[in-house]
Amino acid sequence: MAVNGNDILVLMNGTAVANARTSEIQVDGEVIEISSPSQGQWREFLAGRKEWALTLGYLVFANTDVQRLIDVGSTVTLLIKGRNADDSTGLTGTAIIKTAKQTYTRGNLVAGSFAFQGSGPLSIPT
Secondary structure: OOOOHHHEEEEEOOEEOOOEEEEEEEEEEEEEEEOOOOOOOOOEEEEEEEEEEEEEEEEOOOHHHHHHHHHOOOEEEEEEEEOOOOHHHOEEEEEEEEEEEEEOOOOOOOEEEEEEEEOOOOEOOO
């Protein structure tokens, strides 16, 4: 069965990110070109190192949410899991808050976002 975006939670240091509206996770794998003695015309590759990143959009709900902007550079533990699921069914990893952004538009709700850069593995919680 398909999952609704509302059914996925992102927890930062054990607490669900309040008012989260959107989140997007990306895992990339490097490919390393190798030289093969048997393949003169075709390129060959090996799998290399991996990296991951997560962006998260949220609604700025309280005046104290403005203070989230100075969290840039902090190291946090993230857990991505289903709303009613056990932690062991999700993914966890350590990340650095790379970007914190808030947009203030007259007449609209205030929106904020975080960009997290994974530091180390993204793994299944134990």
